[in-house]
Amino acid sequence: xxxxxxxxxxxxxxxxxxxxxxxxxxxxxxxxxxxxxxxxxxxxxxxxxxxxxxxxxxxxxxxxxxxxxxxxxxxxxxxxxxxxxxxxxxxxxxxxxxxxxxxxxxxxxxxxxxxxxxxxxxxxxxxxxxxxxxxxxxxxxxxxxxxxxxxxxxxxxxxxxxxxxxxxxxxxxxxxxxxxxxxxxxxxxxxxxxxxxxxxxxxxxxxxxxxxxxxxxxxxxxxxxxxxxxxxxxxxxxxxxxxxxxxxxxxxxxxxxxxxxxxxxxxxxxxxxxxxxxxxxxxxxxxxxxxxxxxxxxxxxxxxxxxxxxxxxxxxxxxxxxxxxx
Amino acid sequence: xxxxxxxxxxxxxxxxxxxxxxxxxxxxxxxxxxxxxxxxxxxxxxxxxxxxxxxxxxxxxxxxxxxxxxxxxxxxxxxxxxxxxxxxxxxxxxxxxxxxxxxxxxxxxxxxxxxxxxxxxxxxxxxxxxxxxxxxxxxxxxxxxxxxxxxxxxxxxxxxxxxxxxxxxxxxxxxxxxxxxxxxxxxxxxxxxxxxxxxxxxxxxxxxxxxxxxxxxxxxxxxxxxxxxxxxxxxxxxxxxxxxxxxxxxxxxxxxxxxxxxxxxxxxxxxxxxxxxxxxxxxxxxxxxxxxxxxxxxxxxxxxxxxxxxxxxxxxxxxxxxxxxx
Numbered sequence: 001x002x003x004x005x006x007x008x009x010x011x012x013x014x015x016x017x018x019x020x021x022x023x024x025x026x027x028x029x030x031x032x033x034x035x036x037x038x039x040x041x042x043x044x045x046x047x048x049x050x051x052x053x054x055x056x057x058x059x060x061x062x063x064x065x066x067x068x069x070x071x072x073x074x075x076x077x078x079x080x081x082x083x084x085x086x087x088x089x090x091x092x093x094x095x096x097x098x099x100x101x102x103x104x105x106x107x108x109x110x111x112x113x114x115x116x117x118x119x120x121x122x123x124x125x126x127x128x129x130x131x132x133x134x135x136x137x138x139x140x141x142x143x144x145x146x147x148x149x150x151x152x153x154x155x156x157x158x159x160x161x162x163x164x165x166x167x168x169x170x171x172x173x174x175x176x177x178x179x180x181x182x183x184x185x186x187x188x189x190x191x192x193x194x195x196x197x198x199x200x201x202x203x204x205x206x207x208x209x210x211x212x213x214x215x216x217x218x219x220x221x222x223x224x225x226x227x228x229x230x231x232x233x234x235x236x237x238x239x240x241x242x243x244x245x246x247x248x249x250x251x252x253x254x255x256x257x258x259x260x261x262x263x264x265x266x267x268x269x270x271x272x273x274x275x276x277x278x279x280x281x282x283x284x285x286x287x288x289x290x291x292x293x294x295x296x297x298x299x300x301x302x303x304x305x306x307x308x309x310x311x312x313x314x315x316x317x318x319x320x321x322x323x324x325x326x
Numbered sequence: 327x328x329x330x331x332x333x334x335x336x337x338x339x340x341x342x343x344x345x346x347x348x349x350x351x352x353x354x355x356x357x358x359x360x361x362x363x364x365x366x367x368x369x370x371x372x373x374x375x376x377x378x379x380x381x382x383x384x385x386x387x388x389x390x391x392x393x394x395x396x397x398x399x400x401x402x403x404x405x406x407x408x409x410x411x412x413x414x415x416x417x418x419x420x421x422x423x424x425x426x427x428x429x430x431x432x433x434x435x436x437x438x439x440x441x442x443x444x445x446x447x448x449x450x451x452x453x454x455x456x457x458x459x460x461x462x463x464x465x466x467x468x469x470x471x472x473x474x475x476x477x478x479x480x481x482x483x484x485x486x487x488x489x490x491x492x493x494x495x496x497x498x499x500x501x502x503x504x505x506x507x508x509x510x511x512x513x514x515x516x517x518x519x520x521x522x523x524x525x526x527x528x529x530x531x532x533x534x535x536x537x538x539x540x541x542x543x544x545x546x547x548x549x550x551x552x553x554x555x556x557x558x559x560x561x562x563x564x565x566x567x568x569x570x571x572x573x574x575x576x577x578x579x580x581x582x583x584x585x586x587x588x589x590x591x592x593x594x595x596x597x598x599x600x601x602x603x604x605x606x607x608x609x610x611x612x613x614x615x616x617x618x619x620x621x622x623x624x625x626x627x628x629x630x631x632x633x634x635x636x637x638x639x640x641x642x643x644x645x646x647x648x649x650x651x652x
Contacts, residue, residue, distance in 0.1 A: 040636050043634070043636050044634050044636050044637055047634035047635075047636070048634070266622075266625075269625070269635060270621050270622060270625060272635050273621060273625070273635050273638050273639045273642060274615065274621065276635060276636065276639035277611070277639050277642050277643055277646065278608070278611065280639065280640075280643050281607060281611070281643070281646075282604070285603070285604065285607070289600065295596050295599060295600065296592075296596060299592075299595070299596060299599070308369070308370050308373035308374070309373075309595060309598050309599050309602060310366055310369050310370050310373070310602065311370055312599050313599050313602035313603050313606065314606075316599060316603050317603055317606050317607070320603065320607075321650050321651070324647050324650055324651075325647075325650075325651055
């Protein structure tokens with residue numbers, strides 16, 4: 001865990017980060033990711049500066065070529081004079097050892113450029129879980145002036161859906177080498193995707209595979225204002241990547257002008273607040289059980305008559321409410 | 327959903343259930359499972375009568391022959407003049423349509439006997455989730471005098487681990503036809519099992535498979551007081567089932583006399599209380615957002631200066647605390 005550094009020191013790092021120090025940005029991200037002392041002050045301070053970046057989420061099963069695709073997208077945006085922040089999120093890893101190695105591999109695809117910032121995230125168990133931590137770090141990069149933020153995550157589970165949901169445009173990468181994988185995809189991943197990419201499109205089964213996905217999209221797209229397009233790419237040779245960028249732009253413009261999308265954005269925001277409230281209450285309950293109310297002692301002291309768990313829970317809630325009043 | 331029936335009517339059903347009416351037992355279970363009006367009163371009332379039944383949990387991947395095994399175990403206990411309650415829990419099914427059909431199939435294996443009660447559970451989203459609902463219903467059967475309660479659940483995910491954890495003896499059923507399945511088993515399922523069953527033991531690969539499981543058990547058993555035995559069965563012909571019953575009895579006796587196990591039991595109980603408290607708070611928060619505090623209105627009224635989600639969450643928590651005081 002990161003140690004608290006004091007409020008003034010945190011604000012100094014914030015200043016340095018705004019001056020462009022990569023090292024300061026790295027430290028700020030650590031503070032926000034690990035919810036170290038002062039992280040909420042940072043987030044409140046930078047929030048008014050957010051909302052300018054385009055946040056792109058990319059997920060898909062392992063081996064479909066996501067990292068190569070991310071590198072190509074980053075390169076194209078860099079050529080367009082956009083600055084790019086890449087967050088590689090691995091919800092299954094509590095320590096980012098593996099992800100760090102991943103970063104280096106990715107780095108070799110990318111030009112060394114001060115307009116690019118790459119970082120692995122793998123924190124868990126914090127205030128709002130890994131998706132909230134990812135959102136907080138993305139906001140930080142947004143406030144620091146990065147134009148494009150790419151959130152890459154590996155896998156297609158519930159965690160990944162939540163992380164990708166943080167993005168304004170969510171991309172699901174598949175490839176025809178993974179014919180069986182699509183069967184195993186949870187409906188949630190299919191429905192959260194705004195754009196489908198079929199990578200390794202030089203595979204002979206690609207067009208058959210694209211038809212399968214088209215049918216699956218058709219099953220739920222009539223319920224949505226935006227019908228997700230399918231883009232065929234060969235990330236290794238950059239083929240199709242320009243078209244993908246165009247689709248991302250199309251989706252961004254669509255969202256800006258669509259009432260349903262704006263409503264969806266507001267609902268996401270309200271849900272975030274609700275979750276922050278829930279987590280804060282959980283933290284208070286943790287503190288209550290740790291410092292104020294020894295449940296084990298209380299249980300031992302109960303007369304047998306009242307020792308059913310339902311009654312004890314009711315009495316515990318009353319004690320917790322009294323604690324909250326103080 | 328089950329409608330509230332009024333407290334007196336609920337208590338009448340309780341009386342009838344104690345007189346042995348299967349129909350009344352079924353209605354009571356519905357009330358407890360769906361957390362209908364009066365369910366907490368029922369649970370508090372019956373709790374002092376619990377603690378006499380043996381609760382056996384059985385899980386494993388689909389197709390290993392769990393239902394046949396459950397039927398054979400039930401038959402043996404019935405022959406020993408024990409009454410048996412069987413709860414088939416399907417956490418993946420919100421409606422028990424499929425499970426009901428499953429019941430009928432299971433019923434055909436079993437003699438029609440008033441000492442046996444079979445029921446499917448599939449409720450979700452209630453006060454403590456499906457594992458708490460299963461525990462509550464098991465307590466009800468326990469209080470009603472059933473000697474043996476068998477909780478059967480299909481699968482090896484987190485839900486199943488939690489459900490099986492309700493039992494005093496947890497059995498993981500595997501079979502050598504499922505060589506790959508064991509690789510996919512989460513450590514949690516392996517560690518929660520008190521007894522391993524390798525069913526369909528007439529399969530030629532059985533002894534090789536048993537060795538594999540032995541090695542896996544060895545990896546974590548040195549941390550536990552009880553080393554899980556492996557029992558080979560052919561459930562279809564009842565082979566090995568008497569030995570399985572013996573191992574269940576051994577485990578029960580071991581738990582009664584083992585300090586670590588008694589401590590584990592207490593910790594489970596305290597965790598249950600903690601979870602009941604958490605769920606109750608979630609319910610209060612739901613009510614707060616539904617009836618007392620319109621988050622959307624609050625958000626709309628915020629000045630832009632304070633409209634970051636972190637500040638709004640803090641103000642919402644303050645409002646919730648005020649609500650709890652009233």
